[in-house]
Amino acid sequence: MAGIVYLCEKPSQARDIARILGATNKTKHYLSSSDVTVTWCFGHLLEMASPDRYGEEYKKWTLETLPIIPDQWRLDVRPKVKAQYKAITQLVDKAGHVVVSTDADREGETIAREILDCCRYQGQISRLWLSALDDASIRYALDNLKPGTETEPLYHAGLGRARADWLVGMNLTRAYTVVARTQGYDRLLPVGRVQTPTLRLVVDRDREIKSFKPVPYWDLVATLATDGGETFAAQWQPPADVADDKGRSLDERTARRMAQQIEDAATRITAAVTKRERVAPPLPYDLGTLQQDASKAADMGAQTVLDTVQSLYETHKAVTYPRTDCRYLPVSMFGEAATVLDAMHRTYPDADAAIAQADSQRRSRAWDDTKITAHHAIIPTTKHADLSRMSAAERRLYEMIRTRYLVQFYDDHKYDHIILSIDIAGATFRATGKAVVVDGWKAVAASNEANGEKINNARLPAVSEGDVCRVAGTEIQAKQTRPPAHYTEGSLIAAMKNVASMVSDDRLRKILKDTAGLGTEATRAGIIATLIDRGFLAKKKKKLVSSDAGRALISILPGAITNPATTAAWEQALDEISAGRITLDDFVARQANWVCQAVDQVQQRGLNVPKGVEPTAQKKCPKCGKPMRKRTGQHGSFWGCTGYPDCTTTAQIGSKQRRKNAAKG
Incomplete structure (x- = not known):
């Protein structure tokens, strides 16, 4: 027996734990003492097997072979880590007790447990649950090991995530790419369970900005003076018949008439309300x-x-x-x-x-x-x-x-929020201000917002209901409504976290919790990076914008595939697996059924490539009339019919066309 084996996620983590355990004997693959061995992975040592590992028929991309639903799921050892995997399996074979010491989350649990399953390990399993890697935290965690059964549902959720990603990605990428090629769109159409709906968030926002038509409105601001000579600004509150739903005046002439009307008009404070507000410190970060x-x-x-x-x-x-x-x-x-x-x-x-x-x-x-x-x-x-x-x-x-x-x-931040209502020639004006009572935590971390509401920091004079002021001046401010802001990486992360708040479908809204989102805290950054690397998103200064390819992809794919709420519901189901409320088998069966329906739909109805999405193959097959697309063979590029293998017609690309292709790189 190798005694107790601690299985870590990465070498640095293993070194920290081994130091506390006194495992100082160092080899290429582990650290050890007389009764303890600490070894490590390099993230996932195992990866989901590709479709061709399930059968020769899956080497070619055809609709006839879809959907691919494995009966027994296969994992392959990543080529670069075979030596480390072999060392771990040899240690586990001799161990009577394994302590899962990977990162304390769903993926960390999966990294370790999938190895133990492949080794068919039957011994005792405990869980080292680390919240920090300083010595005190490691010692505390070592003294308080969790039973392996307590965190096993996290592994099932990790398997559910991986299998759902595989089912959606492998089947739908093939299905939509193959069908699109028959219509002359010769590009890979990658479909990802989380990436595709995330891309749609940005595409929808970009379309909203592009189609936005600004609406002009006019603010009327009066400068009022007290008997004591103090001045302050008050804003006209236009009546509903000349205002939009946000209380903005949409009629310039009415605003200008009102400005003339209030010159030298009688002014009276009709209400002076002071609300003592307190703002608790913002919560620590996730x-x-x-x-x-x-x-x-x-x-x-x-x-x-x-x-x-x-x-x-x-x-x-x-x-x-x-x-x-x-x-x-x-x-x-x-x-x-x-x-x-x-x-x-x-x-x-x-x-x-x-x-x-x-x-x-x-x-x-x-x-x-x-x-x-x-x-x-x-x-x-x-x-x-x-x-x-x-x-x-x-x-x-x-x-x-x-x-x-x-x-x-620190104490709560406390301030008085002052609201003045003013009658000027029968029209209603409003002035707001803020008087800080206790700085509290804002002395350490200043902010100009309170409970999400932006408060005017202007100081107002000490006036009471019934006091009289005079109009010292007026100003008409011409403004326009603004389009929504482009996403940044930060605001897209927020949107991914809170998809439930963006769902318009009543049925889905009832299913989703308020916290339902796309991906997890650990994966969202990588999802955005992948979309940028694939050329579907671009970062322009702080802004994230969709590319032509990104917009084309969302245009071609049906809404059921791109809908963020669908994926959020799946992510919520994974949380239910983690909590032990639903089983892995039930979740994967539902995913497989959904994928089968999606594949059947594209097989029966084809794909609607909308106007504006240019096909990459313009030449038609002289034999069957289907689009032809450029292919590459041993002797260079040629035209091949998209009806292959039913139609095997090919045509050479002329020298002029080859020169154009070469110029395009």
Whole structure:
């Protein structure tokens, strides 16, 4: 027996755990002591087998061989990691106890468990559930191993995700590509369970912007003066018959008549309301909100944020597990607050005043056991960080994370929201202002927003109901409605997270939870990067825009494939598997049935390539009349009929055409 084998996700993780366990004997494939072995993967060592591994007939892309629904799913060892896989299987064969020590999430569970399944391991399985990689956190996790049965549903969810991706990608990519070729569209039509609906979000937004027609409106602002000589601005509230649903005046002449009407008119304060507002500190970060804020504040791409915060977690041990979708903290961690604050204080040797003034006994709403998912929010660890070893991007993200934690120990921000209603010649005007009462947490992390509502920070004079003012001036401000903003990586991440809020279909809205989204915290950045790499999206400065190819793809594919709500419902089902409420077999059976219906539809009805999507093959077959497309053989390019193999007609490409092809590269 090899004693206890700890199976980690990557070498760096294995080294950290081995150091605490005293496994100092080093080999190429593992670290060990007399009774403990720590080995590692390189992410997924196994990958889903390609369709041709299920039969020779699947080597060619034809509609007749679809759908491909495996009876027994196959995994292949990735070629570059065969030596490491072999070493792990030899260790597992001799082990009586394996501790799954991969990242504490769905994919981490799958990386380890799929190896154990392939090895047909029958021994004891425990789970090392790490929330951070500093020494104290590792020791705590080692002393509190979970039984393997507790986290096994995560593995089933991981298998469900992989199999759903395979079924959709392999079958529908083939189906739509093959049919599109018969209509002269000679391009790969990649269909992804998450990538395709994500692309549609951007395409729909770009179309909305392109078709947007600005509507002019006019604001009338009056400058009012009190008897004491103080002035303030008030805005006209136009009546419904000349305003849109947002209260904006759509008639310039009416606004200008009103401006003339109120000159030297009697003015009276009809209501003066002061509301004391309090704003709690913003919750600590999950990965998605960190990506959104870093996109706004530092123009950092989503993948860059993920890679950077992963380095803060793995290399610097400065923050807790980053691939989390939770913004709350367990109550049990409140007792560590003073230690974390002290570590932060030591990180800043010039004695950061904001940390020194924090009240470690103040418990904010962030500590709430009922809101904890598989992980808690991203916060600093109890290990003080060495800023000199961090890159500029790492320091920036660490500062953001530590500030979000720090504000939990400050009072609420309090201010008076003042609303004045003014009657001027029978018309209603309104003035708003803000008077800060207690800075609270905003002394540490300033913001001009309160509960999502932007408040005018202008100070208003001390006036009361019934007071009289005079009109000191008027201004007509000509404005236009604006189109929605282009997506950025940050705002697209937010849209992917909150697809449920964008669903118009009543039936789907009832099915989806408020938190239903596309992908997971760990995968969204990679999905966006893949769409950019494939040329379906482009990044122009901070904006994400769809390419011609991206818009064409969404135009060709039916709505059932591109609908973000469909994929969000699937992702929600994966969460149900993780929670043990539905089975893997049921989920995969439903996915297979859906794919069969989608393939049957394209087989029966073909594909509608809409106008504006240019086919790549313009030449028609002289024998059967079907489009011909360019192919490449041993002797160069030639025209081949898209009716192949029923029609085998070919034609040479002339020298003029070859020169054009060469010029295009």
